[in-house]
């Protein structure tokens with residue numbers, strides 16, 4: 001009866017001690033023989049805790065370098081990865097910021113209005129502007145004509161967003177092409193004095209398909225811009 005009790009106790013304790021001794025001896029010999037090979041010593045670390053001090057000392061230098069290398073690159077991609085995916089989803093689905101539907105074509109005062117002038121009809125309004133100043137498309141639209149024109153020197157005609165046609169005249173250089181879609185504010189030409197012009201300015205007309213050449217000032221006003229108030 002008393003023999004049965006110590007048997008399982010012995011079976012549990014004796015083999016465990018024997019394994020530790022065997023492993024320590026084997027690992028000790030392998031580490032001694034292969035002291036220069038860090039791989040064998042590092043692989044023996046998980047087998048027995050007693051070997052850890054020996055293995056740690058033999059593999060102290062490579063073990064210290066590995067964590068040093070892992071820590072340096074690890075934060076960099078970890079920090080860059082969240083920034084890249086967060087920036088892209090925000091940029092693409094984000095709605096387009098609001099932009100004006102009507103833009104003053106030249107940053108200058110109106111020097112001459114629509115109507116009778118000098119015994120003839122002035123079919124547009126003139127914006128005073130320095131030679132070479134940018135001329136911007138008043139509305140969204142499509143360029144339907146760009147080139148020489150009698151009296152205008154050079155002109156650009158834009159099919160505007162409300163069905164009217166905007167006519168730009170006397171420009172020095174044309175920076176748009178026929179068929180090109182333009183948005184309000186896009187630079188399409190520069191101020192010049194070509195054609196029948198006494199000096200650099202932009203002549204701008206609005207052609208209504210039903211009414212013909214209309215006064216641009218009330219047309220601007222209907223779009224929310226007091227064209228005679230500059231800056232405004």
Ligand SMILES: [Zn+2]
Pocket residue numbers: 112122124125126202203204
């Ligand atoms: Zn004019």
